[in-house]
Amino acid sequence: MPQAPVPAALSALAAAGRSIADVQAITTHNPFAVNDLYFARETGIKAEDMNAFGCSLIFGHPQGPTGLRSIAELIETLRLRGGGAGLFTGCAAGDTGAAIVLEVTD
DSSP: OTTTHHHHHHHHHHHTTOOGGGEEEEEEEOSSHHHHHHHHHHHTOOGGGSOTTOOHHHHOOOHHHHHHHHHHHHHHHHHHTTOEEEEEEEEOSTTOEEEEEEEEOO
């Protein structure tokens, strides 16, 4: 389960024609810190550079509301940083993951 967000994120980035280096902000929805640590290790992203407003470890883990909150915070992070591409990813049920790439423009 900690591994599932990585292929989901890479697949979403590929579908958007982007790489992890093209992303200005990342939010995640994971129930355990190990998920984010694994994601950071596998993608080369610093764990402290993800989840600018916190994560589901703080907010709780219901998939719909917390995932939506994380996407809204991703949009706000990008807005505050002047726009750019963002990545939301997280584990879904069991050993699956989900991800979306979005872009905020000024």
